[in-house]
Amino acid sequence: MRKQSRRKFIGQVVSAAVATVGATLPVLNTGCRNKARAASQTDPDFEPGYLELHRSGELQRRGEELWQLMESCSLCPRGCGTARLDGQAGFCQATSQLVIAAYNPHYGEERPLVGRGGSGTVFFSNCGLRCVFCINWEISQGGEGAPRSVEDLADMMLHLQEIGCHNINIVTPTHYSAHIVLALDIAAAEGLRLPLVYNTCGWERLDILQRLDGIVDIYLPDFKYAESAMASKYSSGADTYPEVTKTALLEMHRQVGVAKPADDGLMYRGLMIRHLVMPNSVSGSKQVIDWIAANLPKDTYVNIMAQYRPMYKAFDYPEIARRLNRAEYNEVVQHARQVGLTNLDIQGI
Numbered sequence: 001m002r003k004q005s006r007r008k009f010i011g012q013v014v015s016a017a018v019a020t021v022g023a024t025l026p027v028l029n030t031g032c033r034n035k036a037r038a039a040s041q042t043d044p045d046f047e048p049g050y051l052e053l054h055r056s057g058e059l060q061r062r063g064e065e066l067w068q069l070m071e072s073c074s075l076c077p078r079g080c081g082t083a084r085l086d087g088q089a090g091f092c093q094a095t096s097q098l099v100i101a102a103y104n105p106h107y108g109e110e111r112p113l114v115g116r117g118g119s120g121t122v123f124f125s126n127c128g129l130r131c132v133f134c135i136n137w138e139i140s141q142g143g144e145g146a147p148r149s150v151e152d153l154a155d156m157m158l159h160l161q162e163i164g165c166h167n168i169n170i171v172t173p174t175h176y177s178a179h180i181v182l183a184l185d186i187a188a189a190e191g192l193r194l195p196l197v198y199n200t201c202g203w204e205r206l207d208i209l210q211r212l213d214g215i216v217d218i219y220l221p222d223f224k225y226a227e228s229a230m231a232s233k234y235s236s237g238a239d240t241y242p243e244v245t246k247t248a249l250l251e252m253h254r255q256v257g258v259a260k261p262a263d264d265g266l267m268y269r270g271l272m273i274r275h276l277v278m279p280n281s282v283s284g285s286k287q288v289i290d291w292i293a294a295n296l297p298k299d300t301y302v303n304i305m306a307q308y309r310p311m312y313k314a315f316d317y318p319e320i321a322r323r324l325n326r327a328e329y330n331e332v333v334q335h336a337r338q339v340g341l342t343n344l345d346i347q348g349i
Helices: 008-017 051-057 058-068 148-160 174-189 206-211 228-234 241-256 285-295 326-338
Strands: 099-106 120-126 168-171 196-200 218-220 270-276 301-305 343-346
Touching: 051 058, 051 120, 051 174, 058 174, 058 206, 099 148, 120 148, 120 228, 148 174, 148 206, 174 206, 206 241, 228 241, 241 270, 241 285, 285 301, 285 326, 301 326, 326 343
Parallel strands: 120 168, 168 196, 196 218, 218 270, 270 301, 301 343
Antiparallel strands: 099 120
């Protein structure tokens, strides 16, 4: 069976959210709190790191610490200093009000995350990077979604476990990291035991990642650009992207190590890097690959992504206003093999 594309999946859930939020975000007050949850389809011997932190009270403490950083927000590398706790919207367009676009089993992610039950994705609204080619710009920059509470988010996590998902996959989490940690603490008390996947653009502050140490089981970051000028041009002035992301990747690897599937084929821990190959070498793919090969183990999991399509404002930029071609993609794959990377996720084009 052909794997559903990430773009197609997101388009479907966004359309559902626009048509009727209730269809994508079911009513949560169903009496399911405080009752036994169905066992997930994961290794029964696996225990996510956040459970120990929950038992010690450390998980709640870190969530509260992250929450206070929204007073003059410094959760992402922009450090815009917005008083989100007073209801002001940061550069990401988020206040302290949690907004969620959709949550569903996702079958278009990497195979070790999908398994049979799907990856339990939660799509958060708004974004601090704001790329001009974003495939789900309606959510990330249009703000589509519904206001939800931390308790609602905890129930979503428990529901995804109950229906058989293999992990909790939090998509674009950076600006809501406080809400996520506090929701995890609630859900852990009620039986959540799935690995947590931190699905991020890669542009993460080191001090925030250090607060997530022991909480995140699987880091799933992008490594979008090799050059500051390209990051600035296509991601709203984020000229620090390459250097900040390199530091972030090293910290992620320090925390969780190399990602390799367990005997059941599922991923429970590790760093899984995504790199989207773009037309005309805009993303500096060979340089990205060279850095990974030189600074991380050769068996680091790297998904070389071929699904670039011009979306949103991409048509305003002639160099990225077309689809990627096979020769461009294959050149990057060949280079990755030449520099010795051995744990590659390769896609057709």
